[in-house]
Amino acid sequence: MHYRILGLLLFNLITLVADSHAQNLYVSPAGNDANAGTLQAPLKTPFAAIAKIKRVSQSKVTIFLRRGIYYLNKPLKIDPESLNGKSLNIEAYKNEPVTLSAGRKLALKWEKHNQNILKAKVSGNHFEMLFINGKQLPMARYPNFDSTARVFNGTAEDALSPARIAKSGDMAGAYVHALHKSEWGSFHYRIKGIKNGEADLEGGWQNNRPSTLHLQHRFVENVFTDLDAPGEWFLDKKSQLLYLYPPQNLNINTADIEVSNLKHIIELVGTDKQPVKNVIISNVRFEHTERTFMEHYEPLLRSDWMIYRGGAVLMENSENCVVKDSEFTNLGGNAVMISGYNVGSGVTGSHIYNIGSSAICFIGDSSAVRSAAIGYENFIPLSKIDRTPGPKNNKYPLKCFAEDNLIHNIGKTEKQCTGVQIEMASEILVSHNTIYQVPRAGINIGDGAWGGHIIEHNDVFETVLETGDHGAFNSWGRDRFWHPDRKxxxxxxxxxxxxxxxxxxxxxxxxxxxxxxxxxxxxxxxxxxxxxxxxxxxxxxxxxxxxxxxxxxxxxxxxxxxxxxxxxxxxxxxxxxxxxxxxxxxxxxxxxxxxxxxxxxxxxxxxxxxxxxxxxxxxxxxxxxxxxxxxxxxxxxxxxxxxxxxxxxxxxxxxxxxxxxxxxxxxxxxxxxxxxLNAALEKDMQEMTWLGVKIRNVRGLGDRSAFGLPDEKGVVIVNVPSDNILAKSGLQSNDVIISANKEKTDNVVRLEAIRQQINWTGQMDVEVLRNQQTLTLKLNLK
Incomplete structure (x- = not known):
């Protein structure tokens, strides 16, 4: 029997037995923490409910959350001491809508700053995410937010140009986001100030393959002079003034305004010797965690990944802890981080979308890896390599799972991210997930330590949308034997x-x-x-x-x-x-x-x-x-x-x-x-629109004579609009493409088949006959 099915059967049996020895605690936004925690006299905060667990005599506790939004002023921490040996369920009462928010709700008094911009005094912690009526609004940025742009919702080569910097005023505290030069993820920087007309940058530690910034795919946010489009906002941290260019048709006086605050919402934290055990969190919505791209990032061996070990839910050293039937959205970083020693823990039946980084991460500790090398270029000398197979200790996820989850529109900020990430782990089950609209891989395995994973029945598509040289499923295996020099x-x-x-x-x-x-x-x-x-x-x-x-x-x-x-x-x-x-x-x-x-x-x-x-x-x-x-x-x-x-x-x-x-x-x-693109289509399809250009097959002896062809094969360019990307690459009407990427293009179907193999590279070399002369062109495909 599969270990996951067996585990569920055993867990359900334990639950049935424990129900006769269960204690229920109730929490409501309308309650009072001095109450007993009954349905009639509920507590007000989940913190009060957790504090009561120690005094409960039953072996199982269920905390029922009544409908409403719970704005937490600190993460809800659950450790072995607070559980005192008991199992715990935290769930919405009778499926009432419940949100645990890492944010704050603001009540502001607005006044006009100028014709387009409002301002209001804010108090409390600084924040980097703003939501009005549940919708996240972009910080002031250059270039402006464009929902149709492929990368970062808009990028510009001149984002850090001297001319831009000169007219931007005070840029201290602004952020620079850019793709890796080779499009292997992203980098993120804070601007400390301007020195000699250039931005003084701090950051760039979010990718384990160092490089310069991508020349084109970069943008700057959090500069006051860029506050020039409806929906943008800027927070002046010194004066604590929030500036807003209101979206159209917004009644600012009745709007709900929420901001990010905490980085985590729930923390299940034990040790590998005394893990957190038997906690189930179900039917809860998690929102409003703060962005984390400027926090400490840890290199994950020699994979391309650096990672922040945190998320809306953090499981660190756990056994049989589960998040189920829950919703994660409007988050600044990761949704669920399962870090270090974890056995039988995971996420099931949950919807994860519109978040800043990865959805579900299973990440072991590098102390468990023998002869661990950090960084692509590094290698432990042969004489010093530990020849013992397997891990050194138990500080890694084992027999954990991500099952039946809907994951999409992730990596809104960080592009080195994925739907399910596995590093330094063993026997992880990734089953029946639907994953799409991701900037990089849908599922990623970062190393060979220690295998045994089962990836089954997943539907993964619309992947690698903003990066390159990757896959819907991606893995690396830069393990003990691997060396960056091939010889x-x-x-x-x-x-x-x-x-x-x-x-x-x-x-x-x-x-x-x-x-x-x-x-x-x-x-x-x-x-x-x-x-x-x-x-x-x-x-x-x-x-x-x-x-x-x-x-x-x-x-x-x-x-x-x-x-x-x-x-x-x-x-x-x-x-x-x-x-x-x-x-x-x-x-x-x-x-x-x-x-x-x-x-x-x-x-x-x-x-x-x-x-x-x-x-x-x-x-x-x-x-x-x-x-x-x-x-x-x-x-x-x-x-x-x-x-x-x-x-x-x-x-x-x-x-x-x-x-x-x-x-x-x-x-x-x-x-x-x-x-x-099979033989039947090659026979039937004679012409098509290709990247906005009308093309057709060569037709018989007449075309062969007219174009000076060696045979009756090839693709005729019927018409190229002057503003088309292929025209800008030099392609002209009446050109005949006879090969692409060193393959013969006998017909339009073959040309399209070749394009599909290399579309992600953005370029394709073609051989063209023009005026009976052979030319080689490099076509830009996007």
Missing amino acids: TMDSIVVSHPELILLDAQKTVIIRNNRFRCDHGWDVDLDDGSSNYHIYNNVFMSGGLKFREGFQRIAENNIFLNNSFHPHVWFKNSGDIFRKNILMRPYFPILVKDWGKKIDYNLFPNENDLKNAQANKTDAHSSFGDAIFMDPKNGNYQVKSESPAFVLGFKNFPMDQFGVQKEAFKKIARKVSYPVL
């Missing part, structure tokens, strides 16, 4: 193959998922990711990448409009790729040794199969149409006459991806099914 690493794994699985001890299983990434790979096993078994998945756009790892098996997967991307393989990798359905040729980079077994795969055409066989793979593979049952409606099971069956492929369910909770099914966005 050094080659010699290490040849002479010491025993190092490879010392950290990645247990196989990570990725099965029965649906992944879609239009800006990278659907599944990206990067930099040494090892010991994976990947089967029964639908890869909807970006395909599958294996780079520099060992002992990986990919079988019985379906690749829509894409294929397998083997990058930089080791000799004797032990990799297996078999019984998969492909729609494109392989895309190898620096691969000489093709693993243990690459065979029994279905290619779309004979030419792609022959290219593979030229590398001495796929001796028993075949080619042909897979014959999907109902691809327009997302059923990619194959019909009985499919040649895939002959190769050993087996159908798997297409109706179990993502959330199972009926309330979530009703509101979750649905993935868009791709138009299949």
Whole structure:
């Protein structure tokens, strides 16, 4: 029986037994902390209810929260001492709407500052998030907030230019946000002041791969002179004056105004020797935590991640603690952080959206890692590497879970974030989650320590929307054997193959998922990711990448409009790729040794199969149409006459991806099914609009003569609007594209298929015939 199912059965049994020995405490915004805590005489604050637990004689306590918003003046801390050996439920009474807020509600007296701007005196702590009638408003910023802009809701190359700085006045306390130069996440800085006409910056510690700021994708916020658009605001911390350019049609005198305050809402904190046990939090809404990007960030071994170990809910050293059926929104940082020693704890049935950073994080302590190296470039010398397999101590999440959660629109501020993050952990179950609208990966595993995770039945799409070189699922495996210099690493794994699985001890299983990434790979096993078994998945756009790892098996997967991307393989990798359905040729980079077994795969055409066989793979593979049952409606099971069956492929369910909770099914966005770029479409589609440009296939001898072509293949550019991005790249009407990315573009479908493979890079090299002369152009795609 699966450990998660067994755990739930045991937990429910314990709960049933304990109910006869239970004590209920009631809390209401209309209550009084001097009351007894009964339904008729409720307490006023959750703090008072927690304080009463010690004096309760029963073994189980349930704190029922009555309807309303509870503005907390400090995090609600629950530790072993306060529980005194009892189990605890905190839940909304009969599903009444309950919010635990880390913010404050403001009652302000407004007056005019000028024709457009109001101002009011505020007291209390400074804040960085402002909500009016439940909607978050942007700080004054340059460029102005643009809901349609792909990155940061608007960026500008001149955000820190001398001219901008000169006219901005006092910029001390402003923030600079920018993508990593290679689009590997983001950096965030505070401006301390201006020196010699340049911003004096503090920060940039939020990414574990140091670099300069992206030249284009950057913006500045919290400068008074940028308060120039409806909805923007600015807080002068010295004078404690709040300035607001009101949104249109707002009655400021009746508006509810809330601001962020605390960084955490609930903290379940024990030790690895005395953990917090058996706490369930259910049917609660969490809101208004403060932004945390300028707090202390910890490097997570040699992954690309730095992280703030906190969230609206923090579980640090726990057993069987669960957040269920709850809502997390309008948060400045992470939603749930499960840090250090944790066993059987997790998040289920919860809705997480509109937050500043990651949704659910399982993060162990680096003290548990043997020969732990910190930073991409670092490596423990061979003579000093600990050869003992597995962890040094128990300070890591084990058998924890993220299950049946709806996660979307996260990473509103921080771009090195994800729906579910796993680092230095073991046997984490990530099941039946729907994840979309994320700036980077939907699910990320940062290292090989210590494996055993099960990633199943998830629906992950609209990913890597603001960054690059990543996947809907991403992993790294920069473990003990891995070295940043390839020649050094080659010699290490040849002479010491025993190092490879010392950290990645247990196989990570990725099965029965649906992944879609239009800006990278659907599944990206990067930099040494090892010991994976990947089967029964639908890869909807970006395909599958294996780079520099060992002992990986990919079988019985379906690749829509894409294929397998083997990058930089080791000799004797032990990799297996078999019984998969492909729609494109392989895309190898620096691969000489093709693993243990690459065979029994279905290619779309004979030419792609022959290219593979030229590398001495796929001796028993075949080619042909897979014959999907109902691809327009997302059923990619194959019909009985499919040649895939002959190769050993087996159908798997297409109706179990993502959330199972009926309330979530009703509101979750649905993935868009791709138009299949197969042989049938190549035959039927003669023309299309491509990136705003009308294109068509070459038509017969007439076109061949008119354009001076060597054959009757290619893509004719019918018309390019002058303001189109391709026109700006040099493409002209009556050009004929004959190849792209060094592949032949025999027709419009082939051109689009190639574009989909490299769309995330933002550029594509094409070979064009113009006036019977061959030209090479670099097209900007976005």
